[in-house]
Amino acid sequence: MDSKTYEVNSFRVPCTGVGPMECLQVRKEGSDRWEFFYSEIEGFDYQPGYRYRIRVKEEPLDPETVPADASSIRYTLVSVLEKTVDQRLRLNDLWMLHATEGREVLEADLTASRQRPYIEFHLRENRFMGNDGCNTFRGSLISVGERELKLGPAMGTKMSCGDMTLPNTFLGLLSRVDAYRVDSGILTLLQGDTALLTFKKTD
Numbered sequence: 001m002d003s004k005t006y007e008v009n010s011f012r013v014p015c016t017g018v019g020p021m022e023c024l025q026v027r028k029e030g031s032d033r034w035e036f037f038y039s040e041i042e043g044f045d046y047q048p049g050y051r052y053r054i055r056v057k058e059e060p061l062d063p064e065t066v067p068a069d070a071s072s073i074r075y076t077l078v079s080v081l082e083k084t085v086d087q088r089l090r091l092n093d094l095w096m097l098h099a100t101e102g103r104e105v106l107e108a109d110l111t112a113s114r115q116r117p118y119i120e121f122h123l124r125e126n127r128f129m130g131n132d133g134c135n136t137f138r139g140s141l142i143s144v145g146e147r148e149l150k151l152g153p154a155m156g157t158k159m160s161c162g163d164m165t166l167p168n169t170f171l172g173l174l175s176r177v178d179a180y181r182v183d184s185g186i187l188t189l190l191q192g193d194t195a196l197l198t199f200k201k202t203d
Helices: 087-091 165-174
Strands: 002-008 013-016 020-028 035-037 050-060 073-085 094-100 118-122 127-131 136-144 149-151 179-183 186-191 194-201
Touching (some): 094 165
Antiparallel strands (some): 013 020, 094 194, 186 194
């Protein structure tokens, strides 16, 4: 029987088959695109939080014996080639701003009408959101690697809070981010090797 190598992502995502469900994301050999996988792989003990490379046997079934809403292929695990903790998931949290370009943001930098800026990542939904100290914002994650981070434009509300120095600085630096580093509860958003924004993990 034919078999192929699959990469399997570390979390299921919402999808729609015969109804709303959650699908694995797989990337088959020769492809650079993640796809929804609506079936199950017999013998595959999937655990969220890990990325896999697996070998899968694809067995065509007799169409006359397959229900209308079922797959015409049976997928069976041949072997697990690789299983690794997905380090990207360390981003999945709410992070409070600590410093901009190495300068600590103090309470004196915040007016009574503002809160401390923060950002929150949701890899499963492929989005980020937060507050710049005045306005809320949200956007899409273009790509996330173990170091690479590409963010879509941050779209936000347009309220004015008087002195907009910190919110404008925050959003300006956020638009330049192309990498990140997570270490001991500290998230640093970078441009190359230059620290732009430093955050602390919330309890």
